[in-house]
Amino acid sequence: MFGLVDCNNFYVSCERVFQPRLEGRPVVVLSNNDGCIISRSQEAKALGLKMGDPYFQVKGLLRQHGVAVLSSNYTLYGDMSRRVMHYLGQTVPGVEVYSIDEAFLDLGGLEAHLGRHIGGSLTAFAGRIRADVKRRTGIPTCVGVAPTKTLAKLANRLAKQDAALGGVLHLDSDERRRWALGQVAVGDVWGVGRQYAQKLTAAGIDSAADLSRVSEAWARKQLGGVVGARLVRELQGYPCAGLGSSEDGSLRRQSLTCSRTFGRPLRERALVAGAVTSFVARAAEKLRRQGELAHVLTVFISQNRFAPGAEPGGHSRSAVLTLPVPTSDTRELAARAGQLLGRIWEEGAVYVKAGVVLAGLEPPGRGQQLGLFGGGPAAPAPVAAPVGPAPGAALMAVLDGLNERFGRGTVQLAAALGPAGSGPVPWQGQAAWRTPAYTTRLEDLLIVK
């Protein structure tokens, strides 16, 4: 049995914890660079504001209705997420952190145990989790409980829709499962996106219930092979996916990206190179926190995809390099990234965004590919060097330590600093309405009088 805990309007809810005056008012949170709406309160949804609406297109509407507008504050959301997940991890046997605001719970075998303790049902247990998360973190959630992950997602959606359910829906019988399937449009099923929804409705499949009745062969043919087959089976109540392992509640990623839209369009190579270097540094930091090394490095740069005449996908170029020796050393990754940028750079073009991806992640230690001539290119080591910490690891540890203690960016590569002079780096995005880091910076701590 699976539970799915999903925080309601997560980013808005995080902001409301520290600004209670935002309760009951329409509130939106904007993406990086204050580009589009990425989180909306119920009141904002009721005004017809959509996920992904570009800010400049809805500015008038926002003003007209007195909508509170906030820039995104990922430091805050990440920390609030950690608190929620930590509580869940202490409360149930297994947790898979699925995204910043969602977690799957392993509720297998709990029912018998619960019978003797609280209220006797998973429904009551889920209600208690919900109340505890709210009390401990201030974040409202809904909980779906069902025999498969896909059904738990579906139950969660219904719990969010219908306030009468009290934030919890447990699909504890076949009748209830069938009822729930009938309530949900096929396009709202987890795993059915725009393309599939279009295809399905064209074939007369309109609800989750309809989808649960198609043949496996049809699902395979129409919905991406085995993925589609599993999707249908899950709707029927047969689990096809277990709880992803994240024992300590932290996510272990298979790739790490850092990319940003620039604060303004850039045409100077040195500036874009500076941006790429700073993105590499950030990605490498995440990589080291995860305790891994990367084998594959990708750099991409994008021109304005909304420019008239831009063909879909044609606005972006990327270059990939498989490193001879996996590394997490910012200096080496930055040097390689600079070379990759040279391969895709077009003089005269105007770029609006860049990014780097670290992939082929592996833990250090045994099994590591060593350089044939010893060490990595950045810091040659003797051929006979025993397997041990990578060259430069100590330096990176000091770098991370300083930045953690004194704030991100305290020590950086000079190449990531931008042109001499003062002011924000030219690739820094807009964030006109950013709230303080209430929970992670001492200076930003709220003072209650």
Place this chain on the structure above:
DNA sequence: TCTGGGGTCCTAGGACCC
């Protein structure tokens, strides 16, 4: 003027291995 930033999984084809 202005349009996010992360991720996942699967398929298919080609090159190459023994």
Place this chain on the structure above:
DNA sequence: TCTGGGGTCCTAGGACCC
């Protein structure tokens, strides 16, 4: 006449998720 069988790795692309 006849032309194996079993793999891996890489790339590109497509779908999906929050």
